[in-house]
Amino acid sequence: MAGHILVLNTGSSSIKYELVDVRTHQRPARGLVERIGEERGRLTHHAGDGPAYERQERFPGHGEGLTAVMEAFEAAGPALDPVAVGHRVVHGGDRFTEAVLIDDAVIAAIEELAPLAPLHNPVNLAGIRVARKAFPGVPQVAVFDTAFQLTLPPEAYTYAVDRDWRERLGVRRFGFHGTSCAYVSRRAAELLGRDLAGLNLIVLHLGNGASATAISGGRSVDTSMGMTPLEGLVMGTRSGDVDPALAGYLARVDGLDAQQVERALSHRGGLLALTGTGDMREVRARDDAEARLALDVYTRRIRKYVGAYYALLGRVDAIVFTGGVGEHDAATRAESLAGLERLGIAVDPARNAEATARERAVSPAGAEVAVLVIPTDEEWEIARQSLALIGDSLTG
Incomplete structure (x- = not known):
């Protein structure tokens, strides 16, 4: 399905996803895996106007959750052959001012920034790693919540705290959403x-x-x-x-x-x-x-x-x-x-x-x-x- 991008928004206990047609803005499929790691997990997959495809079972981790997403596409459609996979990443620090193609260096940088978003970056990385295995050779893109906010002027992002904290530890306002x-x-x-x-x-x-x-x-x-x-x-x-x-x-x-x-x-x-x-x-x-x-x-x-x-x-x-x-x-x-x-x-x-x-x-x-x-x-x-x-x- 040329022209489709799979968007993955990996949360602490969920995977929200959509297949987006970049030419028409249509969404051939969307879905949600929720309560990952809990006993009563749920996957809900919507393809077109048909009834939802649902599974209720335990998804031990995000790897199993994304595997279930792939199986939902196989069972309920549409055929999944994205030109790219776009990932939401919460914290890019001051390193990422725009979306970037994901490689090993980008993964390492996201991992290094995890202390700034300990609830988000590690699970964002889990989704990236699983998707790279599921779609070898398909471009993977990281889109950062912080990137839009990096236009803040110095007087907006600077905290009045110790210089060593600011310069060595990178303490500053980043902003999200x-x-x-x-x-x-x-x-x-x-x-x-x-x-x-x-x-x-x-x-x-x-x-x-x-x-x-x-x-x-x-x-x-x-x-x-x-x-x-x-x-x-x-x-x-x-x-x-x-x-x-x-x-x-x-x-x-x-x-x-x-x-x-x-x-x-x-x-x-x-x-x-x-x-x-x-x-x-x-x-x-x-x-x-x-x-x-x-x-x-x-x-x-x-x-x-x-x-x-x-x-x-x-x-x-x-x-x-x-x-x-x-x-x-x-x-x-x-x-x-x-x-x-x-x-x-x-x-x-x-x-x-x-x-x-x-x-x-x-x-x-x-x-x-x-x-x-x-x-x-x-x-x-x-x-x-x-x-x-x-x-x-x-x-x-």
Whole structure:
């Protein structure tokens, strides 16, 4: 099937995949392997308009999970003969400013950067290694979440910390969700009928992970996530911004070491810490003081970043909501921007409440600042960047 790119998004316990036709934007197949390493694993494979192909069994590791994906293509189609395999890699440090062809040196570099993203880079590498064995001779491309954010100016990425930490250990802000930001910023320009080079945008990627990014002329100029994906907004299980002295305090008064604090902030923080669940849908379904406080904390943090980035940009043409929460939770959109009318930012209740998955403006007609909802499409962005790297000739 010439012209198809297999996109693999390998998570800590999952493999999300899509087969993308780079000529037509169609998706002949997509699927998900979830709960890898658990007793009740599941593979769901969709090919065309037919019924889903499903398997429920234990997938001990990502190798077994990807083997099951190959078997799903054999059993339910379509025939799998990609011109390239595109991989999402979370952390590329300051080494990778764009997508790259994967070779042994790139794998070694991704491995070296694993301490910056210990939950992500190792499993991203697992997917790469398995795919190289499954498709020998097929170009493999790494697309980095951090790459889009490497346009940050020094005053945005520099932490005011010890010079040795900065120079020898590479301590700095990197930022994430770059693949999503690249896609939705281009789509925002097209939706507005404007040239991206002349636009100032604030992109709010709100999912289980969440970030705010200030974009000027298609370039990231500030972003809420930091050296790791922990900093910034309140997330499903991540705390976002806390006092850096918290770790020292907990060590003194409760005997916790740095690893224990980091794990707690990353896995037991955010909405989970405030309500017992990291799922925004479950929080919204409740009507109690705990849930209301969590929602206030969550949306207040977003509003604070919007205000800060407005001040930084000086002019904002559009605010873009994307990600699972940003695309589907009308109440979060409204509450996150409440009280910003003097800045020209408002949400139209009827437009915002519309139940649709399409791209749209949810601000009033003629608003000074457009508020847009744009479903992200990281898989297409990975395919697009992969194609740009390997060349149009391969799609003939």
